[in-house]
Amino acid sequence: MWQCTAERKTIRKSPRIFIVISVIFCIFLMYTNMNNSISTYTEFQPTYKRKVTNMTQKSDFFSKDNVLNYSTDNVSLFSNLDYDPKAVNNSRLENDIFEWLLDFKTDVNDTITELTNASEIEKKSVLTTKLTNTPSLKHSPFTENQYGNKDTDIRGQTYLSRVTNWMKFKNRPSFGKQNLQLLSLFPFFNTFNKSAYDIMNMEPLTFDPAYKNPCFKGTDSTPIKDGQLHCLPYFYIIGVKKSGTSDLYSRLRRHPEICTPSFPKESQWFSRFRFGIKAFSMNVRKIHAIFQRGIDPRKVDFFISLFDSAASCIQRSPSRDVHDSLHYNKITVEASPSTLHMQTKWEMLPGNENISEPRYTNFNYIKHITPNAKIIILFRNPTSRLYSDFLHSTGGKYGNSSATVFHKDVIEIIKAYKNCFNHFSHRSCVYNNTLKSILRDKRLDIAESFNAGFYAVFMKDLLSVFGTSQILPILMSDYVTKMKQTLESVFDFLDISSVGSLAMRRILNLKTKNVSTKKRRSWPMLESTKTILDDFFRPFNEDMAEVMKDKRYLFLD
Structure with a gap:
């Protein structure tokens, strides 16, 4: 009699035990995936950190000599920043970086055009205005704690301000107004072929x-x-x-x-x-x-x-x-x-x-x-x-x-x-x-x-x-x-x-x-x-x- 009662109690409790084990297992998987995402970003970050920092710090990249050389030699802005879709498994980070690069490239080209056409006296004013009012020249998708790392502002303190919410920046109206040309990816759009x-x-x-x-x-x-x-x-x-x-x-x-x-x-x-x-x-x-x-x-x-x-x-x-x-x-x-x-x-x-x-x-x-x-x-x-x-x-x-x-x-x-x-x-x-x-x-x-x-x-x-x-x-x-x-x-x-x-x-x-x-x-x-x-x-x-x-x-x- 006692054995039968014990068996019934075990059977009654087993679903609860199964649920507890399932919850613990799910938490373990979530923790593992989170760590993988952070480690993926951490492994991916240094390459871009070095390249973007070297290229985009205002004190270096936007100097008069660099701007004139870029305009004269028509050197590709991203010749050392080739896009590799396999470089990172975090699709949100991948898309954010890609969209920012396209936006940044467009804004830099606009800046170069204006600086080239400006007189020597006007150059400083044009550059200051551009750096103050153009979001992609002030911010990058690497700012703030969006991908599990508090220290990801890789463009340094030279920026005029920081992005407090990257998702708002990503969805800003200017993205819809600019033709984000895929020139970095596809050579087909360099010329218009009917x-x-x-x-x-x-x-x-x-x-x-x-x-x-x-x-x-x-x-x-x-x-x-x-x-x-x-x-x-x-x-x-x-x-x-x-x-x-x-x-x-x-x-x-x-x-x-x-x-x-x-x-x-x-x-x-x-x-x-x-x-x-x-x-x-x-x-x-x-x-x-x-x-x-x-x-x-x-x-x-x-x-x-x-x-x-x-x-x-x-x-x-x-x-x-x-x-x-x-x-x-x-x-x-x-x-x-x-x-x-x-x-x-x-x-x-x-x-x-x-x-x-x-x-x-x-x-x-x-x-x-x-x-x-x-x-x-x-x-x-x-x-x-x-x-x-x-x-x-x-x-x-x-x-x-x-x-x-x-x-x-x-x-x-x-x-x-x-x-x-x-x-x-x-x-x-x-x-x-x-x-x-x-x-x-x-x-x-x-x-x-x-x-x-x-x-x-x-x-x-x-x-x-x-x-x-x-x-x-x-x-x-x-x-x-x-x-x-x-x-x-x-x-x-x-x-x-x-x-x-x-x-x-x-x-x-x-x-x-x-x-x-x-x-x-x-x-x-x-x-x-x-x-x-x-x-x-x-x-x-x-x-x-x-x-x-x-x-x-x-x-x-």
Whole structure:
């Protein structure tokens, strides 16, 4: 009797013992990984410490002789600082360093240009101003205790101040305004080669009918000739920024028939990356891995390679149809909101030369490589969307003055567009990259985002390329208030199966993505600004409502 009782007690206690052992084991693993990360950084740091310190201390590097020698001899700033993706395993540190180097290189070149053009008397003033006002010349990603080492300010006390929060520095608005050219990595962007961008004259791809998703095997007649399976997106989420695209993507990727690519949400290949402009969602190591295969980042080959992991996912899930033939029903997606409104260097691309409005846009390029692609686009009141993006992109750096700064930017941008409309067509002004460049040069935080609010112009172009059956427009107000019905309509549009009640509940209960913080919501837009924007966008909203045959696109709420 006693033995039986003892056995029951042991059985009852064993789960608790197992839980305790599991917790101890997890803590041990976490401690080990933390030490590995710190040791990895410690091993990696000295090489960069020596090189960066020697190159960038103001007393040495920015001396008059060094600046003039650099300008005269055109010596590469980073000839002794080659980027090696295998040098460190800490991906956050890797990306931080890489982004800072690109930013630093751009700022140094700007400084050199100004110093070269300045007189001897002006040089000291120019240098002082640059060192005072240019963040990358004052700070590096090695400052402060971000990677487990308190003594990582390797650029010394010669800096005018220290970074108190590197993540805020990393996300500063200037990153979005500067063209962070990948010249340190890719020689392709040193000169502009039209033939590399000639998508419209590319031979159409032939996709394997066994795959629902547009997929093909690499052969001598395809862009990539490796005998492996390659896939392009079955559908695209192309905008609009700050209208719920990230949240929709995060929920759709939970569907069992959707294979997401290796990059998080957006590649920005059509709008940024193929022109050498860094897309911050792209992992540097993965970019290198594709580049080392000899694939040109300007060509469709590179875009296709971004979906290699999705292709593997699709290939792993075959099924049998009624004729007992293998069929692959999974699909993949690309979700870059910039695809809608960022038509980078369109005026230089083949077929668009010497015209004031583009003949070919990102929509044409998508249609050419994936003729049956499906397009999802979310819309939101352009006034509230713009202010939301302003608070998001500036990181709340203006605090309680956010509404006032936003108001001033709006006044200046509207003035510029109205002036353009007096001389050119609406479409010509919306696609005018020179106008946007001028506004960006004025350090206006919303120059690019403002342009995304001309919905009717972009929707007309989209409808001229894709049929209505290939486009699913979604109002953000519907998505927020009727999420379950909206998701079901998306599943139906994509021709994927509906999910069970439990799976749907899990999808609906996911945390909302990219929502404004409570603090930012406490800085409301000025009523005067709202009135000005509503009046400006009204004729475009009316045009949009007519195009969509839906009065809700008047955005009167």
